Amino acid sequence: MTRLLARIAALPTSATRSLVVILAVLLVLAGVGISQLRYEDGTRALFDSSRAEYAKYSAHIERYSQNDTVALLLISSERPLADQQIGTLRDLVLALGEIGHVEAVYSLFGVNTTNPAAGDIAELSSRDLAALETVRAAPGTATETHGAAQSLISGDRTQTVMLIALDNRLADAEPSAPTLDAIAAAANRIAGAAGLSIELTGMPAIRSQITERTYQDQRVVNSAGAILGFLISLIVFRSFWIAALNSIAPGIALVMALGMFGLAGFEINVMRNAVPILVLVLATADCIHLTYAFCRKASDGADIGETVRDALIELGPPCMLTSLTTIIAFAGLSLSQSSLIQSLSLSGMIALAMSLGVVLLVHPLVFVLAWRLAPVRRAMQRSRSGFLRAIDVGPITRSFLAWRRPVVLTAAALAIGLAFLFLPLKTDFRFYEYVGQDDALIETLESAESIAGPLHAIDIPLHFAEGQALSNETLDAASAIHLTLEAGLPETPVVSTETLRRALEARDEWPSANNVVLALTPLPPSVSDSLIARDESGLLLRVMIGDLPSAEVRDIASRAEELARAVEQDALIVEDATGPSVVSARLSDIMIKQLAGGFLLVALACPLFIAFWHRRWDFGVATILPNLLPILAVGAWLVWSGADIQFTSALALTLAFGIAVDDTVHVLNRLAIEQRSHPARDAIATIHAAMRHVAPALIATTAVLSVGILSTYFASVPTIWNWGQLCIAVFILALIADLLLLPTILALLPRKRATP
Known part of the structure; x- marks a missing residue:
């Protein structure tokens, strides 16, 4: 290892021009990659996996239309809607129907069957009007459980809702933002002129906003992280020159990571958007360690070649080990069956490996090039007078070492107690966590749902039994299941072909299979395909729900399956509940627990790797409790x-563990150096010397990590700053554990015992 690092250290001085040329080429390639970066919300792909639940869901959406491509317009007036305003709304419906990718518009007038040539909305037949009762329910708007769907206008007639079914391609292949912008522009142009206020919401609008905010957050958070990293370096070294030089390599690591994402086809989404800032912050922390050593060597009178060589030989191993432990943490994420998280795992490992190369090669190169400037040389030679040397944790360490056994036993008991609180895991997933409950889109959606009914659904597919097809018998069986679910789940509206049959009966039409088909024929596929499978292989029953916690969704879905299967009938086969809400609720529980399993693997692998690296079993044992305790506490x-x-939180705890181990690695590395340098020294004295030397750097590193991650507070996607908050908590607790608990554990496992 020493020979390898010595060769790496020689490159910045012996092959300066070659490294500069190679770096320039890599930066050009990174620029090309950044220009190809794609931004997506990633919410639809989060549960894409090899699990049977997702396979059934994939087959299900091929047979039935879904609700997640329905946009909503909430139209409000200060007074009850006047006749002129209602006429304006008819014009709006016509205009919306002419926008590309708009499949249908549902409004208080019914289904938009526009006739652009005549410039009006076609009249609906009596049978169409009967189907309209189901139309208003099918996209997710039924709130009345006895046949008549609630109107799309509020009771005081000051608000109305329009449901706009978009082409499914907007959910899978094409961006929805242009279509949504066209809808908003048309609504504001036509309805706004009539004194009506327009608010656009719904799943397409929410997903589009998440994508846009992810794009903005990358610029804001990364810029803030770079500025904060520079400021903390300025405080640590009290030199503008050194702070500026210390910021170059982390910036290059960030650019290369983003470029790699673009070239490799890794899109930035709700999961991967934290990786760039993580790369920036970790590179900054490692660079501060190296810069601190550069300045220390330079202040001792060493030239730049000797400075770089000695610093890399001393701190190269811990920098490599800290990167490897974080890479192990990313590798632990690969245990998840989510293809999105597996992709996150791979991209994170590659980005951190590239960052390590930048830290070990580019950072020394920057200082070699800058050494030619007299102000830089003076700053490096004088930086030893920085405030870091004034930090002395010796008295505190000495006190804890004097009570090392009680301290370790107390910490172990605390860890056991926290584990009982932490386990078994209670998981939760809600789609709106990526937006925020107080976001304007969510508030608008809640207002729209108070008028039109809940948007989310639990789908219960009813497959035709062998020899069965759409007939009065199968419709009667579906009606029996519908009635059973209404009775068993009175708080949740139910929508099925029974809803349409009731509407036909209310208009004195016979609810036969033939009349049901005739009623659905003139309607768009988003309606007909939400009741009868596209391939006519079965019927669909929907239990309408709001945005509930995943545990509640799982309970309702299980109860609905139980009730549906309890109905005695032979015409239909009740399949497992599915749909976006059910799949996300059930798979999120499984996948979050898989991430927890990955964390346990990381918690075991990192100490083993550290023990193998140092060939010291006591180092591996000493690593476990100080790094596990902060995770259990959070x-x-x-x-x-x-x-x-x-x-x-599952991602944060796993990655934070890998990062928190970094401070432990630097302590163990310094302890190993002290033991080699002073083999006859008392073990407690050696620990004191190691802590006195490394504590300032640990405090500075934790400050850098915490302040750098603090940039996530500028993010507009809530999950980003939640992730940052959890990481900062783990970093601070880990620092405390490394300064106070780790020395006491090491003192109990010395090669040479002594008393203070």
């Missing part, structure tokens, strides 16, 4: 507070 707090473990 996890127990999440469960105790009712926040439970979400994707964001």
